[in-house]
Amino acid sequence: MRDKRIENTMRSTSRNSKLLLLGVNHATAPIAIRERLAIPTHRLADATRTLAGQPGVREALILSTCNRVELLTVQDGAQDGSEAETDAFSAGRPAPTLSMIRFLNEYLQVRATDIEPHLYEFREREAVRHLFRVASSLDSMVVGEPQILGQVKQSWTIGREVGAVKSMLDPLLQRAFSVAKKVRTETQIGNSTVSVASVAAELARKIFGSLSGKTVLLVGAGKMSDLTARHLIQQGATMLLVSNRTESRAQVIADALRTPSITTGVIPLDQLHEQAYRADIIITSTGAGQVFTPENSRTLLQRRKNRPVFFIDIAVPRDVAPAVNDLEGCFVYDIDDLQQVAIQNKAVRSREADAAESIVSREVARYSDRVLQAPATEAIKHLLLDAEVVRQHELTRITQQLSRQPLSAEQLAAVDRLTKSLTGKLLHPQIAALREIAADSESDD
Amino acid sequence: MSLLWLRLAVILYGIAALAVLPAALYNRPRWRHIALPSAMGGAFFHFVSITETLYAAHRALPIDTHETLSMLGLLLVVAFLILAVHYRTVSFGMFLLPVAVLLAIVPAFHPGHERIVYPLVRTGWLLLHIALLLAAYAALFLSLIASLLYLIQERRLKQKRTESKRGWLPPLETLDQIGLNALRFGLPCMTAGLLIGSVLALQSIGLAFFADPKVLLSIAMWIAYILMIFIRSHSGLRGRRAVYLSSFVFLVMLAVWAANSLSAVHRFKAP
Numbered sequence: 267m268r269d270k271r272i273e274n275t276m277r278s279t280s281r282n283s284k285l286l287l288l289g290v291n292h293a294t295a296p297i298a299i300r301e302r303l304a305i306p307t308h309r310l311a312d313a314t315r316t317l318a319g320q321p322g323v324r325e326a327l328i329l330s331t332c333n334r335v336e337l338l339t340v341q342d343g344a345q346d347g348s349e350a351e352t353d354a355f356s357a358g359r360p361a362p363t364l365s366m367i368r369f370l371n372e373y374l375q376v377r378a379t380d381i382e383p384h385l386y387e388f389r390e391r392e393a394v395r396h397l398f399r400v401a402s403s404l405d406s407m408v409v410g411e412p413q414i415l416g417q418v419k420q421s422w423t424i425g426r427e428v429g430a431v432k433s434m435l436d437p438l439l440q441r442a443f444s445v446a447k448k449v450r451t452e453t454q455i456g457n458s459t460v461s462v463a464s465v466a467a468e469l470a471r472k473i474f475g476s477l478s479g480k481t482v483l484l485v486g487a488g489k490m491s492d493l494t495a496r497h498l499i500q501q502g503a504t505m506l507l508v509s510n511r512t513e514s515r516a517q518v519i520a521d522a523l524r525t526p527s528i529t530t531g532v533i534p535l536d537q538l539h540e541q542a543y544r545a546d547i548i549i550t551s552t553g554a555g556q557v558f559t560p561e562n563s564r565t566l567l568q569r570r571k572n573r574p575v576f577f578i579d580i581a582v583p584r585d586v587a588p589a590v591n592d593l594e595g596c597f598v599y600d601i602d603d604l605q606q607v608a609i610q611n612k613a614v615r616s617r618e619a620d621a622a623e624s625i626v627s628r629e630v631a632r633y634s635d636r637v638l639q640a641p642a643t644e645a646i647k648h649l650l651l652d653a654e655v656v657r658q659h660e661l662t663r664i665t666q667q668l669s670r671q672p673l674s675a676e677q678l679a680a681v682d683r684l685t686k687s688l689t690g691k692l693l694h695p696q697i698a699a700l701r702e703i704a705a706d707s708e709s710d711d
Numbered sequence: 712m713s714l715l716w717l718r719l720a721v722i723l724y725g726i727a728a729l730a731v732l733p734a735a736l737y738n739r740p741r742w743r744h745i746a747l748p749s750a751m752g753g754a755f756f757h758f759v760s761i762t763e764t765l766y767a768a769h770r771a772l773p774i775d776t777h778e779t780l781s782m783l784g785l786l787l788v789v790a791f792l793i794l795a796v797h798y799r800t801v802s803f804g805m806f807l808l809p810v811a812v813l814l815a816i817v818p819a820f821h822p823g824h825e826r827i828v829y830p831l832v833r834t835g836w837l838l839l840h841i842a843l844l845l846a847a848y849a850a851l852f853l854s855l856i857a858s859l860l861y862l863i864q865e866r867r868l869k870q871k872r873t874e875s876k877r878g879w880l881p882p883l884e885t886l887d888q889i890g891l892n893a894l895r896f897g898l899p900c901m902t903a904g905l906l907i908g909s910v911l912a913l914q915s916i917g918l919a920f921f922a923d924p925k926v927l928l929s930i931a932m933w934i935a936y937i938l939m940i941f942i943r944s945h946s947g948l949r950g951r952r953a954v955y956l957s958s959f960v961f962l963v964m965l966a967v968w969a970a971n972s973l974s975a976v977h978r979f980k981a982p
Contacts, residue, residue, distance in 0.1 A: 451740055472868060475882035572947035574883055591869055594950045603871050 285434070287393040288366045288385060289329075289336030292407045295384035302376045305330040311424050316373055318430035320365050325435045327425040329400070331417050333407050337366050338397065340434045363387055394438065395630045401442040402449040403456070404622055410455040410615050415446050438633070445629045452625060455618040460611050462490065462604045463497040466578045469607070470498060470547055473576050473597060477502035483545030484508045485538065486552035487519055490580045490601075494549050499528055507545060509533040511552070543569035549578045550585035557585040560593060567595050578604070642704035646697050653689045661685060713767065716760035717781070717819040723753030724788065724812045731804035735879045743801055747792070750808065754788045757815065761785065777818035779841065784814030786849040790893075794853075798889065800881040806856045836907050843904030850897030851936070851964055855957040857890030862954050887949055890957070894940050905933055925970035932963045 290303060305313045310328060317337060318326040325340040341362040359367070367385070371378045388396045399405045401418045422439045425431030431439065450456055459468045467477075474480055480503045484495050487510055495506060506523050510516035513534060520530035533541045538557070542548060543566045550557055558566075558577065563586075566575065572595050579586040579600040591598040599607075661682070665673070673681065727749035734742035761782060791807040794800060864880040880886070908929075912920040920926060939956050942948050948956065 454738065457738065469868070471882060472864070473883050475885045570947075571945075572949055574949075594865075594952075597868050599871065607871065 284341040284362065285338075285390050285393045285438075286341050286362050286366070287336060287338045287388040287396055288363060289334060290381070290384045290386070291334035291336075291405065294386055299376075299380065299384055300333070300335065303330075303335040303370065303374055303381065304332070305335065305374070307420070310421065311428050313373060314421075314425050314430045315428045317366075317369055318428070320369050322362055322365060325425075325432050326430040327421055327435055327439070329418060329421045331414065334400070334405075336400070337369070338393065338435065339366065391630060391634045394633055395626065397438065397442050398445045398626045398630055399623075401446040402622055402626060403446070404449075404619060404626065408460060409619050410457075410460075412450075412456055415443070418446075419443065441629070441633055445626060448629070449622045449625050453618040453621045455615055455622050457614075460608050460615065462601070462608055463494045465604050465607045465611065466494045466549075466599070467497045467501045469597075469599060469604075470576055471501065473574050474546060479504055480546040481505040481507060481544055483533070483542060483548045484519065485548060485550040485557065485585065486510060486554075486581065487515055488551040488580065491549045491551035491578075492519065492523075494578060494580065495523060498547060498549075499523065499525075503547070504528060506530045507533050507541070509535050509538050509541075511535055539566070542566050545575070546573070547576045547578065549580065551580040552585055553581040553583060554585065555583045556587050558590055559587050560589045563590045563593055563596055567593060570595075580604075639701070639704050642700045645700050649693060649696060649700075653693055657685050657689050713760045713763035714819065716756045716763065717815065720753040720755075720757035720760060721812060721815050721819045723749045723756065724784075724808055724815060727753060727804065728808035728812055731801050731808055735800075735802045735805055738879060746801060746804060746808075747795055750788055750792060750795075750804070753811075754785060754792065757781070757785045757788070777821075779845065780814045781818040782842075783845050783849060784811040786845055787811045787814070787852065790849055790853050794889065798881060798885055800885070802860060802879055802881060803853070803856060803889075807853070810852075836911055840904050840907040840911065843900045843907070847897040847901035847904060847936075848964060848968075850893040850900065851957075851961060854890045854893040854897070855954075855961050857886050857893065858954045858957045861886040861890065862950060865950055883949075890953070891940075891943055894936070894943065898936060898940055901933055901936055905929055925967060928963065928967045928970050932960065932967050935960045935963050 290300060292300070295303075305328060310330060313330075314326055314328050317323060317328060317339065320326075322342040323339050324342055327338045329336040329338070339362070367378050367381065370376060370381055396405070401415055403410050403412065403414050406414050418439070422431060422436075425435065459465050470477055470480075477498060480498075482495055482498050482503045482505070484491055484506065499506065504527065506520065506528055508516040508520045508523075508530065509532070510519070513532060516532045520532055524530045539562050542558075548558070563575075574595045574597065577586045577590065577596065577598040579598060582601065584600050586598050586600070588598065588600075590596050664681070665678075727746045730742045730746035730749060732742075733739045734746050761778070764778065787807045788811045791801075791804050791811075794803050860880055861883060864883055864886060867880070868883070881889075909920070909926075912926070939960050942956065943953060
């Protein structure tokens, strides 16, 4: 009877909850597929609720970003292994997987045959690993980018609100957040920028610290210079001056970048050298060649009382003479320099990603051990409790039998120790067997 | 007991000085969490030790060289902690903390036994004179380090060696601000310290005081200090030339310090 109960405990806790993750991401699916599967934030709650209502799904979470759509579910173990229905897209997939593909098909009106070639599927321990990697930004297109953690947290919040994230997914996600935090604090994975515009902003911060109150001068017009200026404004620059051969075009750019917190202005190109001293950061992209020479840059520095000036030269041929970089207080970075820094930073991220992968592996093992050993621990607890009840019962019986010649306190303590030791030794093989079963079930998964 | 606290402070400074290296060079927050509390704990025990020593000697100021050096060490650690909190940088610890260890280690393990004979040492004004001048020295040292770090950071940026892993230096403008603010803090301290010292010496020694080599060098240092602030503020002097200027004033400061052996006024202790 007791063995049956222990067996049931093992079975109910280990076999009836199956973690399954199904999804597509930037590496497996083209944008044409991802955009059809993307679920906008305002529909996420409804989608999560619908997914959680699918047959066999106990808990559910949907992560939908521009680079990935993933469905994380806790499936009813009874469904696992059941035969797939004969269907055009079944292809021998187990029922839980098919159920999720069907959800995508029905909810998003995307044909299953369109999705299936791009899908990846992770179960149990591998699903945990994938989730930890996603939250830690190791699976992102730009490894180390910080937005993904916020997006996972948003999905988690919505999942909790609609009651789809419960006793199993909730601790798993909280663990994922702490793993992501650990990766961020123990590695440098998120500390280096990898795009040209963000590298320029990062360099500006190394010169000026905070960009708050700094003035940016845009000389010439171009996509890259526009993007860099926007990046600097995002980082806190508060004034933007634009100088262009066509003044009306300069005005258009200035108007486009003006916000309530940004003051913009136009400098006629013929007054550029008289006015350039006002700028802390000068982005040039005219391609006219040698707009800034050591001579005019020296004058500019004098007018700035030697306060540093940062030239971001995106033009080819270069607008800023390389010799300007030799002047004390002038820092010149051309497009090659910026790209070089971006490449260096990517290498740093890649090195740090290895360290981050080790942290994730360690944490996956720790989490899996805890979760997968839980049924065994529960069963062992039952076993020990039952044994203790029997021991206490036998002790009471023997004490009553000896009531005419009661045992002394030392004798009672010795009997207590003896019975404890006997119980422990007798139960040891069973406890070891239970642990072995748990370990076997883990390796099977 | 005060020696025990001082030794404990030296050990904590040592831990902080070691922990600050990975914290600053490799931007490891875990080491930062060791360096800052250690430095803070060290400063606390150092303060307790100095207070106990001075209280036991029935005076309120450090007189022998060891005590003075030890107090300068404490001021440097306090400067490091202020920078860490205000500018969120521990880079200065790489320079300030080892110097603080060196300044405190001698009084901790080989304390002096000089007996104080000079009557003025019991006045609060003299305490102020010494404390203000020590603060000015610490500020000057800090300014010199800031200028050196500025130079390193400037070279790194010019040579385009900007790998983030070694991005341990604060931004150029922050370094410039730290250097200039340290000088601006040091100037009133030095001015007030010298004025108080001069008045006290005039009262007890008379005009002969102005013939003392240390006094003359101190006045030269004060003028150099003012010139340095003026040049830096008005011409925006930075980089290499700022380092030269700071180094020059620092050398004058060392000369002033060393002039104790030549000074008749600054020998307060009996042999």
